[in-house]
Amino acid sequence: MAELSDEQLAHRLAAGQPEAVAELYDRYGDLAYGLALRITGDAAQSEDVVQEAFVKIWRQASRFDPQRGSLRAWVMAVVRNQALDVYRGRPGRERRELDLDGVSPSTWACDPWPHVSASLLRSRVRAALCALPTEQRRVVELSYFGGLTCREIGDMLELPLGTVKSRLRLGMEKLHAHFAGQELDLDG
Amino acid sequence: MAEHQLMADSVAAYVMGGLEPEEEEAVRRHLRGCPDCAALERRLRGTMALLPFAVEERTAPPRLRGRILSRLAMERSSRRHLSFRLQRPSLIAVLAAAVLLAAWSGFLTVRVQQLQQAQARSYPILAIGAQGADGAEGQVVVMPGQEVALVELQHLPSPPPGRVYEIWVGASLEDVRGAGVFLPDAAGSRLLVLSHDLSDARLLAITVEPGPDGSPRPTEPPRLIAHLA
Numbered sequence: 555m556a557e558l559s560d561e562q563l564a565h566r567l568a569a570g571q572p573e574a575v576a577e578l579y580d581r582y583g584d585l586a587y588g589l590a591l592r593i594t595g596d597a598a599q600s601e602d603v604v605q606e607a608f609v610k611i612w613r614q615a616s617r618f619d620p621q622r623g624s625l626r627a628w629v630m631a632v633v634r635n636q637a638l639d640v641y642r643g644r645p646g647r648e649r650r651e652l653d654l655d656g657v658s659p660s661t662w663a664c665d666p667w668p669h670v671s672a673s674l675l676r677s678r679v680r681a682a683l684c685a686l687p688t689e690q691r692r693v694v695e696l697s698y699f700g701g702l703t704c705r706e707i708g709d710m711l712e713l714p715l716g717t718v719k720s721r722l723r724l725g726m727e728k729l730h731a732h733f734a735g736q737e738l739d740l741d742g
Numbered sequence: 743m744a745e746h747q748l749m750a751d752s753v754a755a756y757v758m759g760g761l762e763p764e765e766e767e768a769v770r771r772h773l774r775g776c777p778d779c780a781a782l783e784r785r786l787r788g789t790m791a792l793l794p795f796a797v798e799e800r801t802a803p804p805r806l807r808g809r810i811l812s813r814l815a816m817e818r819s820s821r822r823h824l825s826f827r828l829q830r831p832s833l834i835a836v837l838a839a840a841v842l843l844a845a846w847s848g849f850l851t852v853r854v855q856q857l858q859q860a861q862a863r864s865y866p867i868l869a870i871g872a873q874g875a876d877g878a879e880g881q882v883v884v885m886p887g888q889e890v891a892l893v894e895l896q897h898l899p900s901p902p903p904g905r906v907y908e909i910w911v912g913a914s915l916e917d918v919r920g921a922g923v924f925l926p927d928a929a930g931s932r933l934l935v936l937s938h939d940l941s942d943a944r945l946l947a948i949t950v951e952p953g954p955d956g957s958p959r960p961t962e963p964p965r966l967i968a969h970l971a
Binding site for chain 1 (some may be wrong): 748750751752753754755757758759760761762785786788789790791792793794795796797798799800801802803806807809810811813814815817818937
């Protein structure tokens with residue numbers, strides 16, 4: 555079981571095999587818990603978040619299409635949405651972008667380095683974030699990890715809405731350029 | 743051009759889920775007719791998919807894995823119960839037809855036996871020996887043909903620091919396999935869902951083993967035991 559590819563693991567998840575969930579958790583449980591903890595800041599809530607996320611993944615595994623994205627990106631998207639759901643204190647049904655349907659395949663479609671180890675990926679992504687101008691990084695982090703809307707970020711930072719959106723786009727495009735520029739190194 | 747730039751800014755916010763509902767719908771409509779913005783959306787979604795990997799892995803509490811698997815075992819069990827309820831009228835219809843067509847036939851006898859076998863069976867879990875589990879008790883509920891069993895325990899003393907309770911199932915004390923580790927709550931109680939078909943097991947035993955993961959084999963005589971026959 556430990557040597558299964560993510561694609562094979564996804565097939566077993568879709569077949570409803572509980573052992574596949576155990577394997578998935580062994581692979582990504584700590585990463586999922588780290589993300590939940592980053593968003594909620596609460597250990598007990600993070601446990602609940604990860605539990606609910608993995609249950610959702612098991613229920614909805616048949617929707618996973620390995621041709622459209624990596625398993626780990628999907629897992630993390632589900633964990634993020636579950637964590638934001640808890641953090642914002644709103645039931646999932648009231649937040650259209652937080653239920654699993656909101657995690658459409660396109661949301662997790664492009665993990666360009668599905669075979670890169672988590673530690674290497676972490677260092678790459680952190681380097682990219684650190685390379686951003688502070689004001690752009692702050693907006694990106696508040697949006698992604700804080701789950702704040704642009705209006706909420708504007709209120710918090712006392713910035714016009716248009717400035718928040720502009721910084722968010724610029725930051726995300728720079729991240730994309732940074733990742734794209736490193737793709738050759740990683741492939742090589 | 744400036745208007746399109748504003749829309750591009752909104753596309754980034756849309757991808758991140760940072761728009762108000764009415765503006766989100768406007769961006770969605772725009773994306774259907776603007777290849778440039780649709781391409782931007784795809785790029786930024788790919789970028790966003792990488793952001794969670796910036797966080798540090800944190801060691802999740804060991805109990806979390808068990809919580810998730812127990813929850814899934816309960817879901818599987820409830821699905822099967824639902825499936826049984828939905829099928830029950832047709833079973834009854836089959837039985838009724840069998841009664842009409844071939845009362846007292848061997849077919850009817852077999853069907854009734856199958857239904858009887860599908861009933862959950864409960865067995866007491868009793869403390870044995872003198873190893874500090876006196877007063878503990880519980881029951882195990884076995885559902886034949888289903889890979890799930892419920893274990894309910896009460897009045898369990900806390901195991902020594904660094905040790906956990908481990909459940910074993912098998913044909914005899916010499917032939918058991920581990921079925922999970924647990925700690926009782928503050929009141930000494932615990933309700934567990936085992937993802938095991940215990941139809942063929944003859945006993946369920948509980949020992950105290952080194953934590954947090956238990957042992958591959960029992961390292962002490964059982965403190966509690968249930969005979970499943």
